[in-house]
Amino acid sequence: MAFSEEIFKVKDPNGQTMYGVIHRPSESNGGLVVMFNIGLHYRVSHSLLFVKQARDLQKAGFMVARFDPTRIGYSHGDIPPGFAIDNFDAVQTGLFKDDAISVLNYLHEYLKPKKVFFSGLCGGALTATIAAALDNKVDGVIFIAGPITVTSAEYERSTLHPFEADVLLTGYIKRLFSPKAWTRFFTGKTSYSDLLNSIKVKLFSKRQKAVVSSTDSDGTQSNEENKGNLLNGTFLQAFEEIIKSNRHFLYLMPELDRATYDFKALLSDELPRRYGAYKKYYSIAKVAKANHTFSRPDTAQQLLDISREWLLNRLEF
Numbered sequence: 001m002a003f004s005e006e007i008f009k010v011k012d013p014n015g016q017t018m019y020g021v022i023h024r025p026s027e028s029n030g031g032l033v034v035m036f037n038i039g040l041h042y043r044v045s046h047s048l049l050f051v052k053q054a055r056d057l058q059k060a061g062f063m064v065a066r067f068d069p070t071r072i073g074y075s076h077g078d079i080p081p082g083f084a085i086d087n088f089d090a091v092q093t094g095l096f097k098d099d100a101i102s103v104l105n106y107l108h109e110y111l112k113p114k115k116v117f118f119s120g121l122c123g124g125a126l127t128a129t130i131a132a133a134l135d136n137k138v139d140g141v142i143f144i145a146g147p148i149t150v151t152s153a154e155y156e157r158s159t160l161h162p163f164e165a166d167v168l169l170t171g172y173i174k175r176l177f178s179p180k181a182w183t184r185f186f187t188g189k190t191s192y193s194d195l196l197n198s199i200k201v202k203l204f205s206k207r208q209k210a211v212v213s214s215t216d217s218d219g220t221q222s223n224e225e226n227k228g229n230l231l232n233g234t235f236l237q238a239f240e241e242i243i244k245s246n247r248h249f250l251y252l253m254p255e256l257d258r259a260t261y262d263f264k265a266l267l268s269d270e271l272p273r274r275y276g277a278y279k280k281y282y283s284i285a286k287v288a289k290a291n292h293t294f295s296r297p298d299t300a301q302q303l304l305d306i307s308r309e310w311l312l313n314r315l316e317f
Contacts, residue, residue: 010106012099016076020067023054029061030114031315036124046293049300056304063111069099089150091123093234100131108137115139115315126235133238140248140314142307145292147259148267150232231266243281250283250310254290
C-alpha cells in the first residue's frame with residue numbers, strides 16, 4: 001500500500017526546533033500513537049523497527065507520529081558531554097518529558113484525535129510513561145523493554161549483572177566438551193576473570209528486592225547513592241499516576257533482555273500486591289526469544305501484533 005507521511009516541526013519552550021514524521025491512515029479510527037526513541041537514538045530505531053511499527057499501525061487506522069526530541073537526531077540542541085550511561089540515567093528520569101508534552105500539545109491541536117497513546121522502547125518507554133503521567137490527554141502507554149532501575153557509569157563499570165552472568169556461563173557450559181575450548185583454557189587464552197566473576201555472581205550474589213529510591217515532593221530523585229541497584233522511583237510514581245487515573249498500561253517485555261530480568265526480579269511479582277485494585281488497567285505481554293531491539297523478524301512481528309491488538313482494544317474504552 002502507499003503510505004502517507006508528512007514532516008512536522010515543533011519548537012520547545014527554549015525555541016529549539018524538533019522534527020518528526022506523521023503517518024496518516026487512509027481512514028482514521030480516531031487513535032493517535034506517539035512513538036518515543038530508544039535513549040539517544042533517533043526516530044527510526046534499530047533495523048527501522050519504528051518505521052515498520054508506525055506503518056503497521058497506520059494500516060490499522062491509527063495516526064502515528066515519530067519525532068526526535070531536542071538534542072537527538074535531526075532536532076536542535078546538544079547533549080552535554082559525559083558518560084553515555086549518565087545521559088541514559090537522565091533519560092530514565094525524565095530528560096525529554098517537556099519535549100513530549102510540547103509535541104503532544106501540537107499534535108492534539110493539529111490532528112484532533114479521539115484517543116492518544118504513547119509508545120516507547122527502552123529509554124523511550126520511560127519518556128512515554130513519565131510524560132503521560134503529566135497529561136491526562138494520554139489514554140494509555142505501551143512500555144517496551146524499559147529499564148526499571150536507575151543506572152550510573154560507576155555502577156555499570158564495577159558490577160556484573162546477573163543476566164550477563166547467565167549469558168557468560170551458558171556459553172562456557174556449551175563449550176565443556178570442546179577440545180579446542182579446553183586447549184584455550186589451559187593455555188591461558190580464556191578470560192579467567194570473566195569466568196570466575198560470572199560464577200561468583202550466580203553462586204553468591206543475591207539480587208536484592210527493589211528499594212524505591214526516595215523522591216522529593218516534586219517527584220525528582222533525591223537519593224543518588226547506589227544507582228543501578230534501585231527501582232526507578234520517578235518511573236514508579238508515573239506508572240501509579242497512570243493506572244490510578246484509570247488509564248491503561250502495557251508492559252511488553254522481550255525474553256532475552258536484562259531489562260526483563262530486572263522486571264521479573266524486582267517488580268512483576270509485586271504488581272498484584274501493590275496494585276491489585278487497578279489490575280484491569282495494566283497488563284504484561286512477553287515475547288519469547290526476543291532481544292532488546294527485537295532484531296529477529298519473527299519477534300519484531302510479535303511486537304507489531306501485540307501492540308496493534310492492544311491499541312485496537314483500548315479504542316473501545
